[in-house]
Amino acid sequence: MTSETPQLLNRSKVHKEFKAKTPEAQQTINAMLQVLDAAGIPLGYLTGRRLERVALAVLACGDIKTVGDFKKAKTKAHRYELRTRDIIEYINEHYGENISRGSYDDIRRKDLELPVLGGVVMKSKDAADPNNPTRGYTLDAEFAALLAAYGTTGWSDAVETYARTHTLLRDRLEPLGQKKVTVIENAEQLVEQIHTVLGTGPHNELIVQIITEFLPRYGYGAKVLYVGSATERFLYRDDTTFAELGFPVISRDTELPDVVAYSSEKNWLYFIEAVHSFGPISPARLLKLEQLAKQSNVAGVVYVTAFLDIDTFGIWLRKKEIAWESEVWIAENPSHMVHMDGVKFLGPFKTLDVD
Template identity: 45%
Template sequence: MKPYISPEESKTFKEKPIEIQELINTALYILDCFGIPLEATPRRLERTAIAFLASSNIKKIADIKNAKDLNSGYSLKTREIITFVNEHFNETISPGSYDDIRRKDLKLLTIAEVVLQSSPNSATNDSTRGYSLNPTYGELVRSFGSPNWEQTVAERLKDIEPLSQKLKRERTISKVDVTLPSGGHLSCSIGEHNDLQKAIIEEFLPRYGHGAEVLYVGDTSDKYLYLEKEKLEQLRFFEISHEELPDVIAYSKKKNWLYLIEAVHSSGPINEIRLLQLQKLTKDCTADIVYITAFLNRQKFRQFMTEIAWETEVWTADNPDHLVHFNGDKFLGPYSK
């Protein structure tokens, strides 16, 4: 069995005991066989795995053969899942993050119906709703390790289209072609967020990038659509697997400027909290940082205008020849403290 996460890829994973690391990788192997797409950051994979284990009442490898499912009457609410993983998997997840369990950690598992809701007809934010392993998958989990287990899974699930295949098919239906400053090409999934990223790369950077090279682009369906990992590491950029990557990163060798660009469609401008967060994460970076929030149009910009942090820049795709400078001692460029 291949390791899906290695200690070098995730700080939280590295800090866990070897037996927990093995259990998490085993859980990811099982989910892979169930057709769950595992194209995510190491930390996101880790969180998905431990949410799956909590929903099955699995604390160690030996518990797999006794995994509980919804038919056993077992289920955990999102707050209880946090308590479970903090206690058994060396986590320190805040009790206030319970909504992230539903929206992020359990998202793929519930869409694929590997994990079921104890009261599916309740409101989305119903705090009494629990989550538990689907009995169909529970039987397969309990038989894990038996001879020809993979073939048994394939046979038992032959009439269920894997979520990974569904998503792959949807992603290939329509794409947005993006041309990089270097002349290379990317294909992003359809959507206003990626339309904006296309404009950033094709319109903003040629105007204001001082010959900048794109080092990272995250697609809405592929976190690492484009990544120049070694070049970012040379600049002592923060851990690539981090959840807080901006949407587009570009580097101007001529200026030694690193552009951190947020493409805002429905949320996520560089506000004061986000700025402090990025400043902390890039404190060891050898390049000077330029912070940009990009919008498709001025109407969208107006919705977020009061949130924009000082000493950052704003660009709108409908007025590509203009920038909005939020204070500072200069126009476009990094600000020193």
């Protein structure tokens, strides 16, 4: 299981339908999400409601009403399969939903899309027309075996075996993104310092994600030169490297973003702003940082605004405050970035070979 295992109960933006469910139903949904995550289904970019709907659809496909049913999940061998309308009826009856029967196409196109692509849910008629109302869905037998191991002493071994014997959807999608390639110097000490001095709030956790997830992917061996926040301006500062790069003395009047890093391999400076509730790198902010960077001898500057999730990114995107010619990184989908322009990267991309 990854460190980003979805837990709806712990999310700040839980949908009202989830809150209205019984604790047992909430537990069952979260448990299914954990197993789907272990089976390599990439869930990090989905909204809270979509996570819930995906879990519910898969639960229906295995005739699972509680976590206790994981051990007896049904598959094709049990002659069990549900059509999309049957799935809606199952969810409504057993999980207190009120999904319209007319939403059957959402089950296929949205709720079951990733589980089917990832091979945890099987279609009864692969060659049938996509809209064929007789097509049913059921759990894959090997995924059902993984479900049966959930909560037992053999869970870790079962997850390891499943990952070794299957090509996980997460791994099939990962080549399109950027994997971690370097280890950031002093990362562990910096993270410990952030947690000890700043605490574990959303903004501070985003700073941690920048150091442990963003820079190993995009930093080209970058060295962290500065970490700060509104409450602690100079949590960490490498005055020696700043001086070597030609910067003037960094003082409290110097308006630095939350994280500054430097790649000697590229001779690039990274200005990274962690945004939870306060501003991204705006056009005015970028101009000020450009003026600061001109005093150095770096070859180029990378301006990055980091967000915890896509929802927060969407809020600031609609406000039109993110500067052009800057980058956006979203922690819940760490292997991809958004470039705020088009011409620089315009061109065909490698297509995904989907079975």
